[in-house]
Amino acid sequence: MRWLLIKDLQILRRSPLLVGLLVVYPIAVALMIGFALSSPPGKPKVAFYNEVAPGQGTIRIGSQRLNVAGYASDLLRSIQPIRVHSQAAAIAAVRDGQALAAVVIPSDLPQQIESLVTQGFGSPTVQLYLNTRDPLERQYVDQVIQSRINQVEQDVSKQVLHVAVSDLQEVLNGGTVQILGQNVPLLGLRNARTIIAGTIASLPAASPLRVALRQVVSFADLAIQGLGFAKPVLGSIGTPLTVDETQLAGATTPTDAYAAAIAVIVSLMFVTMLLAAGMLALERSENAYGRLIRGLITPGRLLWEKIILAGGCATAVTLVMAAFMSLFVHLDWGRFELWVAALALGGVAFGALGVAIGAVAREVSAASLMAFLVSLPIAFVALVPASAVSGTVKVVLDVIAFLFPFKPALEAASNAFSATAPGIGLPLLHLALLAAAFASLAAVAMRRFTAR
Amino acid sequence: MSTAADEGNGPARPSARPSTRPPAPPLAVRSLTKRFGARAALQSVSFELESGELVGIIGPNGAGKTTLLSILAGVVAPDEGEVTVAGRDAGWVPQQPALYSKLSVTENLRLFARLEKVADPDAAVARMLAQTGLEDRAQDEVSQLSGGNQQRVNIAIGLLSEPALLLLDEPSAALDPRQRERLWEFISALGTTVVFSTHDVGEVERYANRVLLLADGELLFTGTPAQLERAVGGDPRDLEAALVAFLHQRGH
Numbered sequence: 200m201r202w203l204l205i206k207d208l209q210i211l212r213r214s215p216l217l218v219g220l221l222v223v224y225p226i227a228v229a230l231m232i233g234f235a236l237s238s239p240p241g242k243p244k245v246a247f248y249n250e251v252a253p254g255q256g257t258i259r260i261g262s263q264r265l266n267v268a269g270y271a272s273d274l275l276r277s278i279q280p281i282r283v284h285s286q287a288a289a290i291a292a293v294r295d296g297q298a299l300a301a302v303v304i305p306s307d308l309p310q311q312i313e314s315l316v317t318q319g320f321g322s323p324t325v326q327l328y329l330n331t332r333d334p335l336e337r338q339y340v341d342q343v344i345q346s347r348i349n350q351v352e353q354d355v356s357k358q359v360l361h362v363a364v365s366d367l368q369e370v371l372n373g374g375t376v377q378i379l380g381q382n383v384p385l386l387g388l389r390n391a392r393t394i395i396a397g398t399i400a401s402l403p404a405a406s407p408l409r410v411a412l413r414q415v416v417s418f419a420d421l422a423i424q425g426l427g428f429a430k431p432v433l434g435s436i437g438t439p440l441t442v443d444e445t446q447l448a449g450a451t452t453p454t455d456a457y458a459a460a461i462a463v464i465v466s467l468m469f470v471t472m473l474l475a476a477g478m479l480a481l482e483r484s485e486n487a488y489g490r491l492i493r494g495l496i497t498p499g500r501l502l503w504e505k506i507i508l509a510g511g512c513a514t515a516v517t518l519v520m521a522a523f524m525s526l527f528v529h530l531d532w533g534r535f536e537l538w539v540a541a542l543a544l545g546g547v548a549f550g551a552l553g554v555a556i557g558a559v560a561r562e563v564s565a566a567s568l569m570a571f572l573v574s575l576p577i578a579f580v581a582l583v584p585a586s587a588v589s590g591t592v593k594v595v596l597d598v599i600a601f602l603f604p605f606k607p608a609l610e611a612a613s614n615a616f617s618a619t620a621p622g623i624g625l626p627l628l629h630l631a632l633l634a635a636a637f638a639s640l641a642a643v644a645m646r647r648f649t650a651r
Numbered sequence: 652m653s654t655a656a657d658e659g660n661g662p663a664r665p666s667a668r669p670s671t672r673p674p675a676p677p678l679a680v681r682s683l684t685k686r687f688g689a690r691a692a693l694q695s696v697s698f699e700l701e702s703g704e705l706v707g708i709i710g711p712n713g714a715g716k717t718t719l720l721s722i723l724a725g726v727v728a729p730d731e732g733e734v735t736v737a738g739r740d741a742g743w744v745p746q747q748p749a750l751y752s753k754l755s756v757t758e759n760l761r762l763f764a765r766l767e768k769v770a771d772p773d774a775a776v777a778r779m780l781a782q783t784g785l786e787d788r789a790q791d792e793v794s795q796l797s798g799g800n801q802q803r804v805n806i807a808i809g810l811l812s813e814p815a816l817l818l819l820d821e822p823s824a825a826l827d828p829r830q831r832e833r834l835w836e837f838i839s840a841l842g843t844t845v846v847f848s849t850h851d852v853g854e855v856e857r858y859a860n861r862v863l864l865l866a867d868g869e870l871l872f873t874g875t876p877a878q879l880e881r882a883v884g885g886d887p888r889d890l891e892a893a894l895v896a897f898l899h900q901r902g903h
Contacts, residue, residue, distance in 0.1 A: 486749040489726045490808070493743060495766040 258313035460613035475509035475553025510546030537615035545608030551637035558644035683732035707859035742809035799830030
């Protein structure tokens, strides 16, 4: 056994490519998983404009004043704010890509909150403008901003509740309330009860009791008022703020269509790459390559035959898959020709990558393994929302995703599946360029098929 | 290079089959040179073949036999020199059967007949099946054939376009003696000019009209096997002993 071990180690030592792959691949995967799990999500860049004039952010609830404008600053905790000085500037910052989103606090927000809390009607609304690249990124930005808004809502609600409880205590126990600048004694339910009880005890129905009875009547009026606003107060405690979301640019594909596109493109990638890599390597494994390129077919045509074969098969498979998924998820059949275009060109690009792998690996089993190993990180890198990682990592991920077909194929497919999404021209152009690049790479690598 | 063209014929060998001599030799090679990195696989190799010859390329491992055949076949480009093949391209039969193992014998033959743009692919397939004696295995997958039969199909594909010259790279390398014997009977009966490489000097002695002896990329000798035996002097036991002695004398 010792000698076998030594022999195997010698073989490994003389197989630097295999050893390199065995070392580098798990490290790369571990790093990616590590980044995904441990890196604190980066704060999205958000343009922020507060229209509430200084000093105008205070509302009156019951007997207390509440500075709601102060809570707006809480929104800034989870974002990288780009402070702007108008709503137009905020929208412009989103449109030109400086910011993923813009939050605009309208000038009447305090009044709307006060109206909602004290009268039960009003619609305090925060404006949110988005320019996200895919539904995952949109979901991420949404979550970040929504969680801050929820926090603000909780803080406001807590204050409102405090006011409501305080007023109810006064109603119960009595105190003083300012009316027209004068302190007016508030009897309280308990005192009223005592008074009424005393009054009943000393009943002679003559006039000396009138003053006390007037106090009871006043208290009853106040109690009615207090309970009158307590109802909307308590009703608005949950979610007083509304977020009005507008997608200015970027992907507007619904999340379910995007999820369907991910499933379809992952399948397209695996089928195409494994088939293209394996079928090209098979020509060499079967020793047929040398015979074929002796004037029967050029290496370039052989490459494209494999690309078309793999891409065509995978396109057919994934079209059926998409049709099946449309039974459960809304995919827009009106754009079927875009489905075909996205999947076909995606298949061609993945096929070109597959033949490049097949040309490098040269053996069927090695080509299949390599195609599989390459596929996973490509998908992983493309699916990490760029806004979820820090700046440098984001740039690296963007560059890697740009160099492989997964991201543009996913963009093309998700746009094709949704009527609300933009066109697929750019991703198709991207895929075509990648297909040409990988096919060229494969042609260079294939020269080694005949090398000794 | 030693040339023994004027030294007369030795013991009886299978002679070059008489045929109408074409105006140009079926193959002419001039100053062929090929390097792989710093290593010279072929150094200024020149020779010509006559129609109907059965020529064996022999030499030690790494002599350049496969490289020479690959260049003659057009699979590898030479660094210098030129190869002239009369008529259509040479038929090429690589060392390992270049066949699709999941296709049947007929499917393989038909595929390559179509790729060769043979006028009547079905007729060519039928002709090759008859020539290889594999009619009864025509529908079998190639992977189910013996090594000898796979090599027959391999050679048949090289013959589909009816080339004037057939190039065989170690055609009997993986075959047992019986299969080898049957293969050489098949090749000898083809009537085509054949160039083959081999490590089996006995095959050359029995079947070749002419020997090309390569060592370290140089063509050291061309002539009949008998001429090679005489070239070393003394009384070599057989062609193999003569080959070893010849190489030793030339410092290889």
